[in-house]
Amino acid sequence: MAESSARPSSPPEDPARVAEFEARIARGESIEPKDWMPERYRKQLVRMMSQHAHSEVVGMLPEGNWITRAPSLRRKMALIAKVQDEAGHGLYIYCGTETLGVDRHDLILQLLDGTAKYSSIFNYPTLTWADIGCIGWFVDGAAIVNQTMLAKASYGPYARAMVRICREENFHKRQGFEIMATLSAGTPAQRAMAQDAVNRWWWPSLMMFGPPDEASSNSDELMRWGVKRKSNDELRQRFVNLTVAQAKAIDLVLPDPALEFDETTENWKFGAIDWDEFWRVVKGDGPCNRDRIAARKKAHDDGAWVRAAASAYAAKQREVSSEAA
Amino acid sequence: MAPLFPYLLRLADDRLVLGHRLSEWCGHGPILEEDIALANISLDLIGEATLLLKLAGEIEGQGRSEDALAYFRDAIDYRNALFAELPRGDFAFTIVRQFLFSVFSLLQMEALTKSANADLAGIAAKAVKEARYHVRHCAQWVVTLGDGTEESHARAQTALDELWRYTGELVMADDVDRDVANAGLGVDPSTLASAWRAEVDRVLAEATLTVPQVTYMQRGGRDGKHTEHLGHLLSEMQIVARSHPEATW
Amino acid sequence: MTPPDDSQWPLWEVFLQPPKGEPHEHAGSLHAATAEQALQNARDVYSRRGEAVSIWVVPSASITASTPDDMGPFFDPGNDKAYRHPQFYKVPRGVRVF
Numbered sequence: 001m002a003e004s005s006a007r008p009s010s011p012p013e014d015p016a017r018v019a020e021f022e023a024r025i026a027r028g029e030s031i032e033p034k035d036w037m038p039e040r041y042r043k044q045l046v047r048m049m050s051q052h053a054h055s056e057v058v059g060m061l062p063e064g065n066w067i068t069r070a071p072s073l074r075r076k077m078a079l080i081a082k083v084q085d086e087a088g089h090g091l092y093i094y095c096g097t098e099t100l101g102v103d104r105h106d107l108i109l110q111l112l113d114g115t116a117k118y119s120s121i122f123n124y125p126t127l128t129w130a131d132i133g134c135i136g137w138f139v140d141g142a143a144i145v146n147q148t149m150l151a152k153a154s155y156g157p158y159a160r161a162m163v164r165i166c167r168e169e170n171f172h173k174r175q176g177f178e179i180m181a182t183l184s185a186g187t188p189a190q191r192a193m194a195q196d197a198v199n200r201w202w203w204p205s206l207m208m209f210g211p212p213d214e215a216s217s218n219s220d221e222l223m224r225w226g227v228k229r230k231s232n233d234e235l236r237q238r239f240v241n242l243t244v245a246q247a248k249a250i251d252l253v254l255p256d257p258a259l260e261f262d263e264t265t266e267n268w269k270f271g272a273i274d275w276d277e278f279w280r281v282v283k284g285d286g287p288c289n290r291d292r293i294a295a296r297k298k299a300h301d302d303g304a305w306v307r308a309a310a311s312a313y314a315a316k317q318r319e320v321s322s323e324a325a
Numbered sequence: 326m327a328p329l330f331p332y333l334l335r336l337a338d339d340r341l342v343l344g345h346r347l348s349e350w351c352g353h354g355p356i357l358e359e360d361i362a363l364a365n366i367s368l369d370l371i372g373e374a375t376l377l378l379k380l381a382g383e384i385e386g387q388g389r390s391e392d393a394l395a396y397f398r399d400a401i402d403y404r405n406a407l408f409a410e411l412p413r414g415d416f417a418f419t420i421v422r423q424f425l426f427s428v429f430s431l432l433q434m435e436a437l438t439k440s441a442n443a444d445l446a447g448i449a450a451k452a453v454k455e456a457r458y459h460v461r462h463c464a465q466w467v468v469t470l471g472d473g474t475e476e477s478h479a480r481a482q483t484a485l486d487e488l489w490r491y492t493g494e495l496v497m498a499d500d501v502d503r504d505v506a507n508a509g510l511g512v513d514p515s516t517l518a519s520a521w522r523a524e525v526d527r528v529l530a531e532a533t534l535t536v537p538q539v540t541y542m543q544r545g546g547r548d549g550k551h552t553e554h555l556g557h558l559l560s561e562m563q564i565v566a567r568s569h570p571e572a573t574w
Numbered sequence: 575m576t577p578p579d580d581s582q583w584p585l586w587e588v589f590l591q592p593p594k595g596e597p598h599e600h601a602g603s604l605h606a607a608t609a610e611q612a613l614q615n616a617r618d619v620y621s622r623r624g625e626a627v628s629i630w631v632v633p634s635a636s637i638t639a640s641t642p643d644d645m646g647p648f649f650d651p652g653n654d655k656a657y658r659h660p661q662f663y664k665v666p667r668g669v670r671v672f
Contacts, residue, residue, distance in 0.1 A: 035642050060352035060360075067348050071565040072392045072574040073375045076348075077368055083351045084364035088619055091357045095585070095603035104582045104605065129565050129574075161602070179574075187572050295353070303355025304580050305480070306416050309473030310607035311581060316472065317608060356582065358604055358615040365618050462614055469607075 030156040033099040049097040055119035056090035096157035123286030130197035136176015138205035154226030209236035327508035337377035338405035344370030369455040396566035408491040417480035424463035431456035436512040471532025493542025585634040590626035
């Protein structure tokens with residue numbers, strides 16, 4: 001029996017179907033594109049997945065910034081390959097999002113007009129070569145912690161894209177850590193460069209996991225729907241625990257005097273995050289927000305005639321073959 | 326003693342400089358799929374250059390590694406054709422240039438698989454496979470742009486008009502080329518000219534593009550007499566390495 | 575300003591055959607304007623680490639797919655219909671229907 005609702009939302013969904021949907025997820029079943037799903041689930045996934053894809057693509061820019069200045073041929077090639085992988089990751093996830101009935105063209109326009117978000121970490125500038133190592137170590141490291149969880153996401157196409165991505169991501173993190181190890185063991189100027197990068201990237205990397213659990217609005221629903229399986233704080237703590245040991249191993253200091261090992265919980269306690277900075281950057285006042293979008297907009301606009309040419313050529317080919325038939 | 330060292334620098338520098346120009350597209354391509362494709366070609370070229378520079382350093386015998394040669398030579402000592410160092414321009418310029426070079430590279434590398442220098446022959450065998458794919462990819466784009474929209478056709482024609490006067494240097498030979506060819510180590514590029522032209526003409530015709538008339542072919546790169554573009558390219562490329570000359574990366 | 579008909583090109587599905595005589599497996603999707611372009615893009619996007627000896631590309635619109643209801647109902651209608659349900663027959667790998 002449909003009841004009229006004051007809210008202009010989608011028609012109320014059969015509670016039995018919703019319950020069975022949630023039971024499927026609780027059983028660990030994979031939700032596939034043509035399965036019945038609550039409209040809100042579909043919308044949340046489109047939002048999460050497209051945001052993730054946007055992040056990969058915007059993430060090409062801070063690292064791409066150093067391709068032409070990479071200081072050795074091998075580092076140059078490794079960096080090009082890494083940035084290329086990120087394009088690929090964006091592509092896999094956009095395609096996964098399209099299974100939910102959206103067009104990539106529309107998703108891109110949402111990014112460019114500011115309606116869609118991307119990971120805020122990419123609003124920070126890469127100022128030295130060491131930043132490249134630091135991004136691989138911290139940012140890819142944080143992404144791996146997040147993505148390992150997502151590889152078990154309830155939505156099949158997302159989970160499958162994540163498995164492919166995780167395989168490639170491990171190489172990136174190792175590369176980054178290896179750059180930092182080399183710098184730390186290098187000349188005094190290289191050591192200073194590495195430590196300076198660590199000082200600038202550590203706190204923003206912790207912010208990558210999002211607001212603290214008590215301030216996180218979407219999380220409960222996303223957890224019930226198997227799209228988010230661990231809380232922001234849990235993932236953030238895991239990342240800290242992994243990274244403290246790594247920093248010690250290469251003799252670099254994480255810029256947090258409050259870091260202290262807790263014997264009972266076996267966690268590394270850490271200092272207060274500046275959430276004002278986090279919200280400021282998310283809302284658009286980070287150092288590079290405008291530049292990142294401007295760069296993506298330019299690429300998109302400059303590329304319009306190229307895309308149009310390929311479409312026109314394809315249309316001509318179809319005419320030719322239908323005439324020949 | 327055949328001048329294999331300067332000859333190898335020519336091969337390597339063409340690829341390093343072109344690979345570098347291509348890498349400038351990372352994150353700025355017209356569509357995600359093409360960003361990935363251009364990066365692939367860039368990686369292939371820089372990979373070939375790395376192997377060629379390593380071999381060059383060994384032939385020279387003064388202990389210069391591939392990085393020393395790439396990062397610590399001034400523009401005046403680079404031996405790439407002028408063709409490679411021109412700024413990347415728009416997508417039409419990049420892809421027309423890459424097409425013209427790839428056709429040449431394929432012919433050159435096929436011939437070099439017979440080099441009496443086993444290392445060079447080995448590098449060439451790998452490069453042949455890569456060049457074949459580059460030709461396929463870039464020729465497809467040249468035809469697409471030439472026979473796409475009015476705008477893409479105009480841009481492709483403009484690119485061709487700007488590039489053509491630099492293509493002559495690719496197939497020009499001097500004593501360095503002739504000496505290494507006579508020694509069975511290298512290939513005289515002028516012997517590739519007619520095959521290069523035949524393939525290029527074929528694709529340009531399919532693309533409905535017109536081969537420009539040029540009165541004089543620009544040259545000088547093979548002797549280190551470059552355009553002003555190379556200096557800026559190398560400034561950027563070499564800055565970090567040169568700022569820390571004793572460092573390893 | 576982007577032209578009103580600007581598109582990211584049609585969607586294609588990519589199938590890769592790994593080296594050891596296994597069947598083609600779905601790898602993902604990509605955008606391309608022509609079949610030749612789809613094939614090249616598939617190599618660059620899904621097989622640049624040499625994962626495949628053969629690549630198939632198919633326009634996504636050309637694929638006819640079953641619905642989940644065809645494969646065994648979302649809500650089990652009752653045991654008396656069990657003998658008609660395809661899920662009781664083990665389907666060999668590679669013959670999966672989407």
